[in-house]
Structures are given as structure tokens and as C-alpha cells.
Amino acid sequence: MATDQELPRTRWAAEAANSGYLSRFSERIDAGVDVDGEARLADVLVEREARILDAGAGMGRVAIALQRRGHDVLAAEPDENLVAESRRRWPELPVVVKDILQLDPTTEGSFDLIVVVGNVMILLAEDTEVRALTVLRRLLRPGGRILVGYHLSGGPIGSRAGYTWDLFSADARAAGLTAEHHFGGYNLEPVNDDYCVAVLTAG
């Protein structure tokens, strides 16, 4: 597990935190716009009352939607501003202030499902994709799965460009994960060049 001193700077912290994510989602949520697409897909991947980790949870919008569907949810998010917003809006949602690289089954426990959505995979620190996926695999319960979603093109400012399906799935395999499903969006759109949704399992 990485200590604070050893943590490489994420693309999010370096640049993308200014991409307007928080204001954009805050406005949508305050206007009553549906932002639960990721959570709806996550919900069908598990039994009722599952234990779910939202890794890189941001303001907590996906995690709270899953908690409201009856799951036992833990949000992990290293950005203190986003954690503060999550706690202000949804104090009932448990949040740990941690980078993915700091997560550990002995402290966080293990999970039926881990969601890594909203471009987290292209906002990690450079060259940490396999490390991050390996940490997440170790947090899975037997039969557990990881739901990943990110932009293949047109991602946020400062995000990794060109993280193709082939590169991502090779990283997943290097981390001991196999892709069970690959879609083009959270409504199970066909595979396309814009967005990647994947369901991974250990093995």
C-alpha cells in the first residue's frame, strides 16, 4: 500500500480538477436531472444488499444512488474538496479520503462490486493503471466484479488520451483481471470509439 509521500500525482490533481465536473453535476442534481445511469447498471450486476466500493467517487453521486438502492456502499476519494461536497450533501454516505493505491482489504474489507466510473481510469497518475487495477482486484470477494467506464475520445481536460480498449484490456489482464463484458455506454450501447464500459472479474 502506498504512503502519502509515495503517492504519484494523479492527472485529476494535476489539471482535471478544474474541468468543471463538480459545478456541472451540482447543477444537474439541483435541477433534478437524472445522473444515475452508472448506478443503474451497477445495480443489476449484484444481488440485493451487496457490498460496493465506489473508487474515485468524486462528489459521491454514484455511491449515494447505490446506497439508496439498498447496498452497503463505501466511497473512496482523495480530493478533499470533493469529499467535503459529498459529506455536505449526503452525510449518511461513508467516505474514506484515500487514493486507490492506498486501499487495502485489511482496512476497507472486500467487495461484491467495485465501480470505477466517470473517467477515473484516464485520470489516474501516469503509468499507474496496472497498479490501480491490481489493488482493486485484491479488494474483490470471490466472484466479485469491477465496473469501469471512461471516454475513449474527448475526455476531460488533462485526462489520458488514446487509452484504447486494446491498451485497457491488456492492462486489465496484467492486473489479473478478465473482461466479462464490453459495451459502448451504460445503457449497453454497442461498442464504439467514444466511450468504454467494461465489466471485469478476477482470473
Ligand SMILES: C[S@@+](CC[C@H](N)C(=O)[O-])C[C@H]1O[C@@H](n2cnc3c(N)ncnc32)[C@H](O)[C@@H]1O
Ligand atoms: C471526473 S471525476 C468522477 C468522479 C465520480 N466517479 C463520478 O463519476 O461522479 C474523476 C475522479 O477520479 C478521481 N481519481 C483520479 N485518480 C484517482 C486515484 N488514483 N485514486 C482515487 N481516485 C482518483 C479524482 O479524484 C476524481 O474524483
